Amino acid sequence: MSCSCFGASVARRKRRDPHDHQDLEGQPFENIKTFSYNELGTATDNFHPRNKIGRGGFGTVYKGILKDGREVAVKTLSAESKQGLREFLAEITTISNVKHPNLVELIGCCAQGTNRALVYEYLENNSLDHALLGSKRNAQLDWRIRSAICIGAARGLAYLHEELLPHIVHRDIKASNILLDQDFTPKIGDFGLAKLFPDNVTHISTKIAGTTGYLAPEYVLGGQLTMKADVYSFGILILEIVSGKSSSKANCGGMEKFLLEWAWQLYEEGKLLELVDPELDDFPKEEVLKYMKVAFFCAQAAANQRPMMSQVVDMLSRDIRLNEKQLKAPGFFRDSGGLSAFPSSNINKSHESSSTYQMSSVPTTITEVIPR
Structure with a gap:
């Protein structure tokens, strides 16, 4: 992992206002794929309850299947939660460059309008x-x-x-x-x-x-x-x-x-x-x-x-x-x-x-x- 690239990524994140939806929309995040909300809806069958695999303090996690057949876990965040939005940015900033066998891999994210989602590798045995x-x-x-x-x-x-x-x-x-x-x-x-x-x-x-x-x-x-x-x-x-x-x-x-x-x-x-x-x-x-x-x-x-x-x-x-x-x-x-x-x-x-x-x-x- 490039530490200088990681540090620059952190600096760029800190200059953004985390509550500015317009600034986030369409924003490319370093080293991870950006998904549209429609892509994630298709992957999770429109976030159907049967695909729900967990729930945290700021949103729900769904199992999804991407177009290439890869299974993923899609963590959605509540649009009303400002704290959730801060966590969304923190999570991307913190681990977008981090790779380790004992850390969950962040694959991508969605920041479209008020929709926020993080896309992780899917782990078969849950938590x-x-x-x-x-x-x-x-x-x-x-x-x-x-x-x-x-x-x-x-x-x-x-x-x-x-x-x-x-x-x-x-x-x-x-x-x-x-x-x-x-x-x-x-x-x-x-x-x-x-x-x-x-x-x-x-x-x-x-x-x-x-x-x-x-x-x-x-x-x-x-x-x-x-x-x-x-x-x-x-x-x-x-x-x-x-x-x-x-x-x-x-x-x-x-x-x-x-x-x-x-x-x-x-x-x-x-x-x-x-x-x-x-x-x-x-x-x-x-x-x-x-x-x-x-x-x-x-x-x-x-x-x-x-x-x-x-x-x-x-x-x-x-x-x-x-x-x-x-x-x-x-x-x-x-x-x-x-x-x-x-x-x-x-x-x-x-x-x-x-x-x-x-x-x-x-x-x-x-x-x-x-x-x-």
Whole structure:
């Protein structure tokens, strides 16, 4: 990918008024195909309900077949939503030049009048949320596939965070934004909330955006966005993949607890394997335990205690022993309104008291290579 071309593309996008329909109509976007609304209507049988395969906060996704026979996913955006339009431009700007096996490929877009649509590669097994947490769960999600999904998604995030220039923070890593192809290869999608992250800044101050249950402490309470916010979300994602439970539901283990809090309680009690999805009949216990402990490292309350995503890839895929002495309670807390998924800002919760917190600013070594 040409970084200079990508940077120029970003600059050109920023000069446009995202609410100016006339400026967008007929506008050629770099490196992706532009479709007419009629072409997409033909591909989706006029956006027929039977072709509906998903719905997000700003529109509906339909399966379509292009003239050349290629299957695609057409994501339409609500014409009334100004935020949706901003996301439309952000998504094109962010990933039109990005190619990676673990990122959904953006094929093209439609910006005709008030009609907005993004055209993506079609992925046969829908989203991880649908396969793992939906009413019709996929029986093929054995541990081999689940571990491959964890590693693949980690590689996709590592690419966004560390290989691309400028770096990209996704801001909405969750099960519904991990899509699965016919072989259950994971691909990160939905870049509408993504932020470009220049190499010479430590954080970006921005409005809070994302999904309850996945949001990092320092981001929720201080609006301080770094790549470590995605790392926190990824830790929650691992726990969902292992447990088959949603992070956003505050009823885990028959108690009023979010998934992360319940998982940490089981860890402290030496019962972490109780978190494992009962649908997993046969799995390597030590490896599954390691994955859940990696999730705890990712979800540490202090951002600087979390690993980089390239380190996460190594921890998941290599024969590495985790240094559990450095593991502290993850970021979660109870507020006056009850249990909240929003953790405390930039802190580590002590093991001795639920109301006492200790600051931590010392970088840690979280892995030890096992000698062969």
